[in-house]
Amino acid sequence: MPTLNWLTRNEDVGAARRVPYRLLEELPDLSAGDATTGNLLIQGDNLEALKALLPFYAGQVKCIYIDPPYNTRSAFEHYDDNLEHSRWLAMMWPRLELLRELLAEDGSIWVSIDDHEVHYLKVVMDEVFGRSNFLTNFVWQKSYGGGSKAKWFLGLHENVLCYAADMSRLPELWLPPDPKALKKYYKHKDDKFDERGPYRLQPLATTSMDERPNLRYPIVLPNGDEIWPEKQWQWSEERTRRALLNDELVVSTRSSGKRVVSYKQYYRDESGNVRGRKPATIISGHYTQHGSYESMALFGLQDKFSFPKPEGLVHTIFESCTNAGDLVLDSFLGSGTTAAVAHKMGRRWIGIEMGEHAVTHCAPRLRKVIEGEQGGISKAVGWQGGGGFRFHRLGPPAFDADGRLRPDIRYGVLAAHVWFSETGTAWRRDAASPLLGVHGGEAIALLFNGVLGDRRPGGGNVLTRATLRLIRERVAETTPGFDGSLTVYGERSRLMPATLERERVAFRQTPYDVKARA
Numbered sequence: 359m360p361t362l363n364w365l366t367r368n369e370d371v372g373a374a375r376r377v378p379y380r381l382l383e384e385l386p387d388l389s390a391g392d393a394t395t396g397n398l399l400i401q402g403d404n405l406e407a408l409k410a411l412l413p414f415y416a417g418q419v420k421c422i423y424i425d426p427p428y429n430t431r432s433a434f435e436h437y438d439d440n441l442e443h444s445r446w447l448a449m450m451w452p453r454l455e456l457l458r459e460l461l462a463e464d465g466s467i468w469v470s471i472d473d474h475e476v477h478y479l480k481v482v483m484d485e486v487f488g489r490s491n492f493l494t495n496f497v498w499q500k501s502y503g504g505g506s507k508a509k510w511f512l513g514l515h516e517n518v519l520c521y522a523a524d525m526s527r528l529p530e531l532w533l534p535p536d537p538k539a540l541k542k543y544y545k546h547k548d549d550k551f552d553e554r555g556p557y558r559l560q561p562l563a564t565t566s567m568d569e570r571p572n573l574r575y576p577i578v579l580p581n582g583d584e585i586w587p588e589k590q591w592q593w594s595e596e597r598t599r600r601a602l603l604n605d606e607l608v609v610s611t612r613s614s615g616k617r618v619v620s621y622k623q624y625y626r627d628e629s630g631n632v633r634g635r636k637p638a639t640i641i642s643g644h645y646t647q648h649g650s651y652e653s654m655a656l657f658g659l660q661d662k663f664s665f666p667k668p669e670g671l672v673h674t675i676f677e678s679c680t681n682a683g684d685l686v687l688d689s690f691l692g693s694g695t696t697a698a699v700a701h702k703m704g705r706r707w708i709g710i711e712m713g714e715h716a717v718t719h720c721a722p723r724l725r726k727v728i729e730g731e732q733g734g735i736s737k738a739v740g741w742q743g744g745g746g747f748r749f750h751r752l753g754p755p756a757f758d759a760d761g762r763l764r765p766d767i768r769y770g771v772l773a774a775h776v777w778f779s780e781t782g783t784a785w786r787r788d789a790a791s792p793l794l795g796v797h798g799g800e801a802i803a804l805l806f807n808g809v810l811g812d813r814r815p816g817g818g819n820v821l822t823r824a825t826l827r828l829i830r831e832r833v834a835e836t837t838p839g840f841d842g843s844l845t846v847y848g849e850r851s852r853l854m855p856a857t858l859e860r861e862r863v864a865f866r867q868t869p870y871d872v873k874a875r876a
């Protein structure tokens with residue numbers, strides 16, 4: 359596969375592995391609202407912040423939207439294109455690698471970028487995310503016109519490069535129908551599926567798809583009549599039979615006598631998701647000017663953020679690829695647009711911003727959102743306020759210079775690192791039991807900080823026959839019939855090596871045997 363080369367490429371590929379895992383420390387004074395919502399605002403360099411998130415969120419993020427600084431000449435007094443271009447690529451590469459690790463299997467990443475870098479970024483993202491996972495390059499119409507100071511062209515657009523984490527796992531993307539279309543097309547109502555809303559009739563036959571012989575079959579009506587498609591149906595025979603039984607098909611007869619089969623396309627599908635329009639590859643209607651007005655309304659003319667994205671643009675992105683409750687992430691948060699939009703749409707969010715505006719803009723903006731701020735997309739989504747977030751900064755490294763975990767670490771943090779180093783996946787369970795979970799035929803347990811209720815020094819942290827029995831009971835409860843090996847992390851083991859071998863238990867000593875996952 360063709361790849362891109364730049365001055366420091368060899369160092370940059372793999373740089374993410376060398377970034378230390380840091381702890382995240384909450385600043386309660388800057389947090390706001392309900393602390394249990396899971397929303398996180400992090401101030402710090404996103405390279406370290408993304409790495410700190412891995413043990414807790416690897417594979418969990420449904421949508422990443424980022425708007426990194428563009429590599430514009432205006433930012434540099436003495437611009438050396440070769441050097442600055444390399445620096446920009448060096449900045450992007452390791453961050454993209456970490457973002458890929460955080461993305462859920464059915465997730466997607468969307469990156470705003472201008473014309474100068476888009477083609478370089480495309481080649482880099484092809485390499486990091488896989489060329490076959492490229493979805494599209496959205497053209498975002500950023501402006502509706504304006505003066506003509508430019509010498510050659512009126513620059514009216516930017517790009518949003520979009521990749522799936524894994525194309526084969528990505529669900530269909532849909533936008534809800536616009537309200538006018540809803541009235542015009544969704545005219546029918548069905549008492550049977552009240553919760554799915556009104557429906558429109560769509561032809562089941564298609565001539566535009568590639569020919570697939572298994573989609574050419576007769577639909578047999580209750581009276582025994584058979585209807586054949588001109589070329590083929592859109593659905594498998596099994597799906598069509600189910601629809602017939604469910605009363606989801608309508609047969610009408612044209613004046614020519616030809617019988618046509620339509621299916622009822624409901625406003626909501628069987629899972630409750632709204633299907634309307636396919637997201638178009640040109641996004642218009644949300645302009646930079648809107649972003650500036652929104653920022654001015656939030657912060658005043660003096661303190662408004664320069665060129666924030668309009669809430670409507672981020673809304674369109676989240677609307678097409680996420681559902682309520684999904685986790686979304688922006689690691690170049692700027693003035694907090696992504697977090698504000700996610701919050702108003704009922705998505706869980708993580709926002710990372712290294713500038714002081716994390717404190718002066720993002721946190722106050724999100725506090726206003728919690729209080730029911732009515733700018734941006736608020737009216738469109740019926741936002742009334744509520745929720746909360748926790749503000750964090752980066753703390754000390756979780757591992758010392760020899761790669762050993764700090765001994766003063768909390769149970770939940772240690773559990774996440776133990777689990778992540780063993781499985782490469784995020785630990786998202788409760789800390790009430792020493793069993794962290796079962797993964798790929800291996801059970802993993804952690805005895806630490808009196809997790810068994812005994813808070814004396816060393817109490818409950820030692821592997822004995824009694825603690826082993828307790829762990830085994832928990833494994834049997836959560837994974838009946840489990841027959842794999844068991845790895846136990848603890849302060850000490852009182853079991854003889856022969857017993858450990860017989861019981862198929864691998865003992866690892868905390869904190870020394872907990873190693874950072876590269």
Ligand SMILES: C[S@@+](CC[C@H](N)C(=O)[O-])C[C@H]1O[C@@H](n2cnc3c(N)ncnc32)[C@H](O)[C@@H]1O
Nearest residue numbers: 403404425666667690691692693695711712713
């Ligand atoms: C173009 S702005 C994003 C604007 C944002 N989309 C909005 O609507 O407000 C890029 C942001 O990324 C931040 N940034 C740049 N490098 C960063 C890094 N290494 N870690 C965290 N934030 C970074 C900058 O401080 C800036 O606020």
